[in-house]
Amino acid sequence: MSEMTNRRDRKKQQTRQAIGDAAMRLFLEHGFDSVTIADVAHEADVAVQTVFNHFPTKEDLFFQERDGYVAFPSAAVRSRLEGESIAQALAGGYLRLLGDYHGAGLLVQSVEYQRTLDASPALRGRELQLRQEREDLLAATLAEGAPPLSEGLRPQLMAGFASAVDRVLDAEVQRRLLAGEAAGEVQVSLKPMVLELFGAAEAACRGSAEVSAGDRTSRPV
Known part of the structure; x- marks a missing residue:
């Protein structure tokens, strides 16, 4: 595996972790049903589609x-x-x-x-x-x-x-x-x-x- 592939995989995992952490902060503070995917994207500073790329559903964000x-x-x-x-x-x-x-x-x-x-x-x-x-x-x-x-x-x-x-x-x-x-x-x-x-x-x-x-x-x- 090349260095570039390793770096890309690490970046992908870091992004996933950041999204997951942001989602759990919001869910625990405001409740699951009150938080939208757009809220999670904003909290993690990523695009909405990036959230969906890592977590197909909102429930997947909770059950990471x-x-x-x-x-x-x-x-x-x-x-x-x-x-x-x-x-x-x-x-x-x-x-x-x-x-x-x-x-x-x-x-x-x-x-x-x-x-x-x-x-x-x-x-x-x-x-x-x-x-x-x-x-x-x-x-x-x-x-x-x-x-x-x-x-x-x-x-x-x-x-x-x-x-x-x-x-x-x-x-x-x-x-x-x-x-x-x-x-x-x-x-x-x-x-x-x-x-x-x-x-x-x-x-x-x-x-x-x-x-x-x-x-x-x-x-x-």
Whole structure:
């Protein structure tokens, strides 16, 4: 790759970052529905078309890490260590993400982020779509793995449980931050709960496999 190409790519990424930062400042200050693409372009000092070149929709400006968000649980399962359970991989992934947010100083900001999201029907609808994409991708990954979690409807069941655990944990993080608990304390104190909930989800799915097998063997011939 030439030096000119490298420079062009860096400039493109810098422009995208500037647009994304400008958009989030405006969204958090004024609310998503009150901000226009023209407002974002003006704040970032770029043309409106430049905004669209990097972010096809206004919702994409809010969910800037869409691809990473959707792929994260699936990637955690695919990259798990030998002997590591599905639950351990998902719990470890959640805790790493929580640590990354805290390290970047974004955990406290997540309260305002969630308030902005909750106030916009358009964002709530888009979030549901992204959660479904995330769940579907995790189910597809589990279906490629070892039984019993790859059998029948268990991939979808485990993915649904994992998505529910994510929502419960995210809500608990927000509750504790709003109650005044320090971000670092939230990160540390939540660890046992993360491991417990993902473990319970996997145990329930494995238990369903045992129940199904028992049902088959108990049926009259």
